[in-house]
Amino acid sequence: MxxxxxxxxxxxxxxxxxxxxxxxxxxxxxxxxxxxxxxxxxxxxxxxxxxxxxxxxxxxxxxxxxxxxxxxxxxxxxxxxxxxxxGKALNRDDAELLRHFSYGDKIRRVHVDAEQLRALNAGELGVVQHNGRYLIVARAVALEAQAIAPEALALLVEPGAGDADDGVPDDLVW
Known part of the structure; x- marks a missing residue:
């Protein structure tokens, strides 16, 4: 095998x-x-x-x-x-003049006296919107408010620009 x-x-x-x-x-x-x-x-x-x-x-x-x-x-x-x-709002209850400005795609207004109107137009004062009101404040306060909440700044004219560059037609400033 x-x-x-x-x-x-x-x-x-x-x-x-x-x-x-x-x-x-x-x-x-x-x-x-x-x-x-x-x-x-x-x-x-x-x-x-x-x-x-x-x-x-x-x-x-x-x-x-x-x-x-x-x-x-x-x-x-x-x-x-x-x-x-x-305590920094400069609004006056006895103000008789109106300062119109564009804010939020609408024309808004704030009551001012003659000195405030001149200061707003010169850029010395600004307008801040807070809690449904428009508060007039010093330029420094307006700039601080802009730093905190940019959407709150309603009006701040550049110094020396005058009425021509604030974005509001001249016929709306009374």
């Missing part, structure tokens, strides 16, 4: 049987794989929805934090502006 072990196993059919079993296992695995993938895709789809919901929740939370931060900053600017303007 000079046959090798390999040849003996081939003749006996054991190798053939092992090959068939191996092939059967491979085919069985290939049939199960699509089912696993299908289940996996469902899991992936569910997971995708969960991830999307989590991302949307985080985005909403971020937007809410930013809105709260902006509101806090606005409140702080308003408080600082109030502190700055306390």
């Amino acid at each position: 000079t046959e090798s072990l390999r040849e003996q196993l081939l003749k006996s059919g054991i190798v053939k049987q092992l090959r068939e079993e191996k092939q059967a296992r491979r085919e069985s695995r290939e049939q199960r794989e699509p089912r696993r993938r299908a289940r996996g895709e469902e899991i992936d789809l569910g997971r995708a929805y969960a991830l999307r919901a989590q991302a949307e929740k985080q985005e909403r939370a971020r937007l809410e934090r930013e809105a709260a931060e902006r509101a806090r900053e606005r409140k702080e600017r308003k408080r600082r502006l109030q502190e700055l303007l306390d």
Whole structure:
């Protein structure tokens, strides 16, 4: 018997049987794989929805934090502006003249006396809008108010510019 072990196993059919079993296992695995993938895709789809919901929740939370931060900053600017303007308004109850100016795409007015009108037109005074009122203040206070809240500065003429460059037509200054 000079046959090798390999040849003996081939003749006996054991190798053939092992090959068939191996092939059967491979085919069985290939049939199960699509089912696993299908289940996996469902899991992936569910997971995708969960991830999307989590991302949307985080985005909403971020937007809410930013809105709260902006509101806090606005409140702080308003408080600082109030502190700055306390006792510094030069408005007079007995003022008879009107000084018109453009603010917020509309023509606004503030009551002034003759000296205040001259000082406003010369740039020595400015007008600041705060809590729905237009307050006449010194130029330095108006500049500080502008630094705190730029939208609060309603009127500030550049010194030496006169009436021509304040953005208000001459016929509106009475």
